[in-house]
Amino acid sequence: MIPANFDYHAPSTLDEAFKLLSELGDEAKILAGGHSLIPMMKLRFAEPEHLVDLGGIPGLNTVSMENGSLHIGAMVKEAELEHNAEVTSKFPIFTDAAKLIADPQVRNFGTLGGNLAHGDAANDQPAVMLALGASVEITNAEEKRTVDINDFFYGFYMTAIQEGEILTNISIPVPAGKFGNAYSKIERKVGDYATGGVAVALELDDSGVCTRAGIGLTNVNPTPMRAERSEAALVGKVIDAAAIAEAAQMASEDCNPSDDLRGDSDYKRRVIRSLTKKMIAKALERAQA
Amino acid sequence: MTKEITVTINGEEHTHEVESRTLLVHFIREIAELTGTHIGCDTSSCGACTILIDGKSAKSCTILAVQVNGKNVTTVEGLATTEGVHPIQEGFKENHGLHCGFCTSGMMMRCVELLENNPNPTEEEIRWGISGNLCRCTGYNNIVKAVQYAGAKLRGDELPSTEPVFVE
Ligand SMILES: Cc1cc2nc3c(=O)[nH]c(=O)nc-3n(C[C@H](O)[C@H](O)[C@H](O)COP(=O)(O)OP(=O)(O)OC[C@H]3O[C@@H](n4cnc5c(N)ncnc54)[C@H](O)[C@@H]3O)c2cc1C
Numbered sequence: 236m237i238p239a240n241f242d243y244h245a246p247s248t249l250d251e252a253f254k255l256l257s258e259l260g261d262e263a264k265i266l267a268g269g270h271s272l273i274p275m276m277k278l279r280f281a282e283p284e285h286l287v288d289l290g291g292i293p294g295l296n297t298v299s300m301e302n303g304s305l306h307i308g309a310m311v312k313e314a315e316l317e318h319n320a321e322v323t324s325k326f327p328i329f330t331d332a333a334k335l336i337a338d339p340q341v342r343n344f345g346t347l348g349g350n351l352a353h354g355d356a357a358n359d360q361p362a363v364m365l366a367l368g369a370s371v372e373i374t375n376a377e378e379k380r381t382v383d384i385n386d387f388f389y390g391f392y393m394t395a396i397q398e399g400e401i402l403t404n405i406s407i408p409v410p411a412g413k414f415g416n417a418y419s420k421i422e423r424k425v426g427d428y429a430t431g432g433v434a435v436a437l438e439l440d441d442s443g444v445c446t447r448a449g450i451g452l453t454n455v456n457p458t459p460m461r462a463e464r465s466e467a468a469l470v471g472k473v474i475d476a477a478a479i480a481e482a483a484q485m486a487s488e489d490c491n492p493s494d495d496l497r498g499d500s501d502y503k504r505r506v507i508r509s510l511t512k513k514m515i516a517k518a519l520e521r522a523q524a
Numbered sequence: 525m526t527k528e529i530t531v532t533i534n535g536e537e538h539t540h541e542v543e544s545r546t547l548l549v550h551f552i553r554e555i556a557e558l559t560g561t562h563i564g565c566d567t568s569s570c571g572a573c574t575i576l577i578d579g580k581s582a583k584s585c586t587i588l589a590v591q592v593n594g595k596n597v598t599t600v601e602g603l604a605t606t607e608g609v610h611p612i613q614e615g616f617k618e619n620h621g622l623h624c625g626f627c628t629s630g631m632m633m634r635c636v637e638l639l640e641n642n643p644n645p646t647e648e649e650i651r652w653g654i655s656g657n658l659c660r661c662t663g664y665n666n667i668v669k670a671v672q673y674a675g676a677k678l679r680g681d682e683l684p685s686t687e688p689v690f691v692e
């Protein structure tokens with residue numbers, strides 16, 4: 236399968252990329268790792284006339300821990316996060332997620348920015364970012380703006396990124412006190428998209444009371460979703476089995492899965508309930524360790 | 525809609541005018557005429573097309589040739605040297621790590637990077653490490669043995685037995 240014809244551009248600076256994007260308008264698509272876009276182009280689900288490759292632009296692939304936040308450049312590869320000990324010691328959720336995203340070859344090419352910018356509720360990183368309370372930096376020729384991850388996913392394959400804009404950075408707050416995070420999904424086979432997935436991030440105060448809970452769900456809603464009622468059911472409590480069961484039940488009620496080849500909606504709600512339970516318990520254990 | 529690109533494959537520069545939409549696997553097989561890299565699924569699933577780009581394993585059916593302009597690609601043809609076959613090739617040969625051989629070139633390229641990152645992997649790490657490569661023949665057990673053998677050889681350790689393991 237060969238994509239339809241297009242013209243390829245490889246800018247070497249962000250300014251050059253913005254110039255190209257403004258000249259080419261909606262006929263251009265941004266190319267990051269290409270591991271969502273190229274398969275769609277091969278199937279002719281996407282036929283952009285121009286591709287603007289971010290691969291040659293320096294500065295988009297750095298990872299740093301500064302001012303209480305983890306900053307990840309949009310072009311950082313999934314594999315780079317998976318193998319970065321500084322990142323995974325605080326955020327083992329990236330090891331959990333990476334192991335379940337496709338396979339090693341895909342993770343060598345797929346980028347965190349592309350995983351989010353694709354706007355696909357089946358991708359795993361959106362739920363992880365929702366749980367961690369991330370924010371994204373979106374840049375255009377004139378300015379940078381910061382968008383809370385809660386305001387980023389608009390609809391099916393639609394995000395807050397507008398024409399002529401590039402997602403440049405992802406920032407994740409590093410909590411000062413005790414915190415823990417975890418992700419898992421049910422997949423039909425290694426490398427498959429999720430039947431359902433759950434990301435949990437918890438913060439605890441010194442007496443063990445939960446002060447923040449973030450819960451993101453994968454592939455059980457038209458857009459990546461936060462289980463807000465479940466989060467509220469944990470905050471202000473010393474999390475015990477009853478609180479976990481209540482939060483898990485709420486997540487299974489609040490998601491909106493559709494019937495498809497991965498299972499019917501009733502089955503997927505059970506998957507979400509079971510995974511929510513397990514991931515709260517795992518994040519809690521990590522926070523207490 | 526064409527671009528002139530230079531890709532170094534197994535140490536040799538290949539400069540050609542290609543259509544932007546040319547997939548790397550077609551560049552390798554049809555333009556550079558190195559047919560050891562296979563096309564299995566053509567949908568990023570099977571790993572038969574795995575090659576190394578600047579040392580990192582990648583599925584060449586899901587990468588555009590223009591994306592690797594100026595980069596170094598290694599294919600299965602680049603594994604052996606004048607000294608002989610690469611330890612991973614020896615591992616597959618000694619342990620019967622292949623039957624039909626269709627998956628083998630991609631499988632070996634993936635395993636080269638796996639051993640580079642993790643010289644002494646556990647069986648579980650090997651199985652996760654090849655999770656992007658499908659083999660329809662071997663049942664994988666002999667592939668795991670082949671990787672263990674190659675790892676030992678690369679580390680300079682005593683080589684594990686190549687006797688077949690029979691399940692009682
Ligand atoms: C076989 C296979 C299995 C997979 N399984 C999974 C899985 O289980 N879980 C999972 O999460 N993912 C999975 N993926 C998807 C993979 O993780 C993708 O690589 C990722 O979703 C997209 O990242 P990319 O860098 O390849 O983006 P690309 O494909 O290059 O881009 C995707 C979209 O985002 C836009 N875009 C990319 N970067 C930017 C940017 N910086 N600014 C603005 N727009 C941008 C592009 O224009 C395009 O529309 C799988 C892919 C394959 C091929």
Ligand code: FES
Pocket residue numbers: 562563564565566567568569570571572573574583584585586
């Ligand atoms: S041919 Fe590329 S992964 Fe199957």
Ligand code: FES
Pocket residue numbers: 621622623624625626627628658659660661662
């Ligand atoms: S040896 Fe036949 S597919 Fe692996």
